[in-house]
Amino acid sequence: MLAQPISLAVEAISVAYPNGHLALKDAGFTLGAGTICGLVGINGSGKSTMFKSIMGLVRPARGRVLIAGGPVEAALKRNLVAYVPQAEEVDWSFPVSVRDVVMMGRYGHMNLLRIPRAVDRREVTAALERVGMADLAERQIGELSGGQRKRVFLARALAQGGQLLLLDEPFTGVDVTTEESIITLLKALRDEGRIILVSTHNLGSVPTFCDQVVLVNRTVLAAGPTSEVFTGPNLLRAFGGALRQHSLPGATPLPADAVIVLSDDERPLVMAPDGQVMGRLPRDI
Amino acid sequence: MGEELLVPFLYDYMRRAMAISALVGAVAGLLSCYVVLKGWSLMGDALSHAIVPGVVLAWLVGIPFAIGAFAAGMLAALAMAGLRDRTPIREDAVIGVVFTSFFGLGLFLMSIFPSNIRLRTIIFGNVLGIADEDIVQMAIIAVVVLAALALRGRDLMLSLFDPTQLVVAGGSPARMRILLLVLLAATAVAGLQAVGAILVIGMLVTPGATAYLLTDRFGRMAGLAAGIGAVTGLLGAYGSYFLDGSTGGSIVALQAALFVVVLVFAPKHGILATRRAARVAA
Numbered sequence: 001m002l003a004q005p006i007s008l009a010v011e012a013i014s015v016a017y018p019n020g021h022l023a024l025k026d027a028g029f030t031l032g033a034g035t036i037c038g039l040v041g042i043n044g045s046g047k048s049t050m051f052k053s054i055m056g057l058v059r060p061a062r063g064r065v066l067i068a069g070g071p072v073e074a075a076l077k078r079n080l081v082a083y084v085p086q087a088e089e090v091d092w093s094f095p096v097s098v099r100d101v102v103m104m105g106r107y108g109h110m111n112l113l114r115i116p117r118a119v120d121r122r123e124v125t126a127a128l129e130r131v132g133m134a135d136l137a138e139r140q141i142g143e144l145s146g147g148q149r150k151r152v153f154l155a156r157a158l159a160q161g162g163q164l165l166l167l168d169e170p171f172t173g174v175d176v177t178t179e180e181s182i183i184t185l186l187k188a189l190r191d192e193g194r195i196i197l198v199s200t201h202n203l204g205s206v207p208t209f210c211d212q213v214v215l216v217n218r219t220v221l222a223a224g225p226t227s228e229v230f231t232g233p234n235l236l237r238a239f240g241g242a243l244r245q246h247s248l249p250g251a252t253p254l255p256a257d258a259v260i261v262l263s264d265d266e267r268p269l270v271m272a273p274d275g276q277v278m279g280r281l282p283r284d285i
Numbered sequence: 286m287g288e289e290l291l292v293p294f295l296y297d298y299m300r301r302a303m304a305i306s307a308l309v310g311a312v313a314g315l316l317s318c319y320v321v322l323k324g325w326s327l328m329g330d331a332l333s334h335a336i337v338p339g340v341v342l343a344w345l346v347g348i349p350f351a352i353g354a355f356a357a358g359m360l361a362a363l364a365m366a367g368l369r370d371r372t373p374i375r376e377d378a379v380i381g382v383v384f385t386s387f388f389g390l391g392l393f394l395m396s397i398f399p400s401n402i403r404l405r406t407i408i409f410g411n412v413l414g415i416a417d418e419d420i421v422q423m424a425i426i427a428v429v430v431l432a433a434l435a436l437r438g439r440d441l442m443l444s445l446f447d448p449t450q451l452v453v454a455g456g457s458p459a460r461m462r463i464l465l466l467v468l469l470a471a472t473a474v475a476g477l478q479a480v481g482a483i484l485v486i487g488m489l490v491t492p493g494a495t496a497y498l499l500t501d502r503f504g505r506m507a508g509l510a511a512g513i514g515a516v517t518g519l520l521g522a523y524g525s526y527f528l529d530g531s532t533g534g535s536i537v538a539l540q541a542a543l544f545v546v547v548l549v550f551a552p553k554h555g556i557l558a559t560r561r562a563a564r565v566a567a
Contacts, residue, residue, distance in 0.1 A: 057452060076455060083449055094322065094446050095503045104443055107454035114439040140501035160453070 005033035006068050006080065006163035006195050008054070010220075013063035015049050022218070023049040028063065029214045029223035031197070033163075036190045038210035038226070039199040042239055045217045047199040051166055054197070055081055067164060075164070079108040082162025084153040086169045092142040098152050099137040102127055105160035127159035131185060147178030154185065165189065167198045171205055183209040203269040206230060235269075293526040302412045305423060306518035306536055309479040310488060312427045313472050314514020315434060317493030318507045319465055322445045327377065328365075328466075329489040331384035333473040333482050335361030337391030340407055340477070345398055351422045351474050358470030361387050410481030410533040412522065419478055426475040430468050437464060442503055479518070480533030487537035488514060495544045498551040513543060 008031045015024045024046045031037050041047050052058040053065055056072040067075035075081050082105065105127070106120040116124075128134040131151040136144065141152060150170055157165050167186075171179045186196050186209060200206065206213060206226065213230045214223040215238040222229045222238075293299040320329050336354035343353025361383050368379045391407075405411070434441070443451045444461035451458050469489065476485030496509035521536030528535060549556050 055449065055452060057449070076453060079453075081453055083453055085447065085449060091322075091446065095497065095501050095506050096446060097502060100503070104447065104450055104454070107439070107443065107450075107456075113436060156450075 004068060005193060007032055007066075008164055008195055008197070009066040010050070010054070011063050011066065013053055013060035013065065015046075015053055015058055015060050017058075024053070024060075024216075025219050026063070027216065027220045029220050031195050031212060033193045033195060034190055035211050036186055036196045036198065036209055037212040037214060038206045038230075039197055039214050039216060040201065040203070040206060040230075040235075040238060041216035042201060045238070046219075047201075047216055048168070050216060051083075051168060051197075051199060054164075054166060055083060076108075079160050080163045082157030082160045082165050084150070084157055084165065084167040084170060087146065087149060087173055089168075090141075090149075090153075092149070094141070096141060097137065098133060098139050098141060098144070098155075099124060099128070101141055101152050102137075102155045102159050105156035105158070105162075108160060123159045123161070124155075127155040130158055131155045145178075146174045147182065150174065150178075150182055151185075154182075158189075163194050165194055165196045167196065169200055169202075170198060171200065171202050179205060203235065207269075293523050298413055299522070299526055301415065301420065302532060303519050303522040305412055305415060305420060306479050306522040306532065307515045308427050308518070309423060309472075309476050310492075310514035310516075310518025310521075310536065311511045312430050312514070313476055313485070313488035314492035314496075315507055315511040316430065316468055316472050317489050317491065317514070318496065318503070318510050319441055319445065319493075320469065320489055321493035321497055322442075323465065325465070325469070326486070326490045327380050329469055329473065330486045331365065331380045332358045332361060332466075332470050333476070333485045333489070334384045334391075335387035336470065336473055336477065337388055337407055337482055338394055339391075341391055341394040341398065345394075349418070349422060351426065354474040354477060355470055357387065357391075358473060359467070362466045362470065406481075407477065408481050408483055409531055410477065410479050410484065412479045412532045415478055423475045423478060426471050430471055430475075433464065433468055437461070438507075441465060480536055484533040484537045487540060488518075491537070491540040491544050492517070495540070495547050498547050498554045501553075513540065517543065 010028050010030070012026045012028045013024060014022065014026060016022045027046065027050065039047050039050060049058065053060055054067070054072065056065075056076060065072050067080060068078075072081075102124045103116060103120065106116060106123060107114050109120065110116065125134065125137075128137050131154050133148065133151050133155055136148065141149065144152065154165075170182065174182070183205075186198075190196055190211075198210070207230055210226050210230075212224065213226045215221040215229060215234055217238050217240075222234050293303070320326060336358045339353035339355070339357025339360075340350050341353075342357070343350045346353070365379050365383045368374060368383065369376055372379075374382075395407075406414075440451060440456045441461050441464060443454070443456070444458045448458035448461075451461070472489065473482075473485050476488055479485075480488060492510040492513040493506070495513055496506040499509055500506050517539045518536055521539045522532050524539070525532040525535040547555065550558075552558055
């Protein structure tokens, strides 16, 4: 067990790339143990820069990131930070099996030669069973469905013993049923005290599983409980012109001004005119 | 008839040629897995050509050719990295410019400083006339490359598959990139003697590409590629005795022939298997 519960504090970081591009300015938020938080913003809003700062891949010019009260490097050494990549970033034809990929989560626990010990094998098997992938452990990763692929990388994060899980656009190209089963798994992981930070531009799914929301657009526009932050006016600020707003045609049982549908991606979000989230539509309109 | 087949083993130079070709073939084959998965086939090509001026300069200065060749390879790699990071020129053009520049410089140096290094030897290799000290150099390179892969191979593989996970596990993808470059240059230097500067690229790509078609596991792919490299190295050198042809050409042509056979008949990723699978699906 951890000496202290996991926490994440991003303290007013500014990140500039060598080409002079200022990706984030004075961005900050904090998360405590047992949270699923959506990192929401358009493409290019600084979501991936935020992830890179939390993983120590880029160093903020100003401000700092504290994980479990310590610097990022210390958290990486303790294998606290686990990362689930976007599906498009993975070479699915790479000659590795499901078990091989999950074993990669144990590398940080192994010595320099990275030779697995019995404890590493046990953790890998346990993680595979946890996500329901034990039967497919010997498959090459390209032979899996979209949802199974996500589970493999979640198993890797579990085998690693990660307490802060970073998921990059986990629901892209995944059907709604699969999405729901992944969300169930994420909620179980949250209930064990982990912090799960999910970057997404898929608005429709956010209220169904996020306890907290961080809205980013070059800085943190708003952060806090979903019910307070995930509101129409805030979303319009975060998404600006990138958001499509529909009012349902008069033929529906509701009056024309009864709902607002906000849609950036495949799953539109339905809101009451006062900004209260009502739910989402299964498809775009 | 049977005795005739053993004739190459009677000659000291043939025995050495076969052993050296098998060793270089195994090392280059092992490394070719990383090259193929990294998508660095062109980089291997570039490095193998870029070492030529180093060989000439090493001869002029009077130092072991491997040191000059290796230094030239590293210089070329640095030049490529520098150009790629500091100019908007695309990577393939950067590689093309740098390796032809180095190769051209090498040929030019050779023409103005007539030496006992024959162009043919550098370009096509001369494993039959290999000197003892060159064998020692190649053996050292082979051991160093194998040791490096034994120690850091898993991290290198992870850096190709998922560099971010390597960072999370406390490794450095940038360091792995440099490691692969160094190993590539070192192996190109070793292969220079066996099959020559041009054909070494075949040894650094073809076995890996062949093994990739045969398996879905990295470990097996590495074993297969090393085996293919060793066997084709040995058989190529052996066969060249009877065919009275170029050893390098014979080794790489053998690898190419094996690749074609595997491409067609591989149990899962071969052309016939893919067609069968498509028919079953349809």
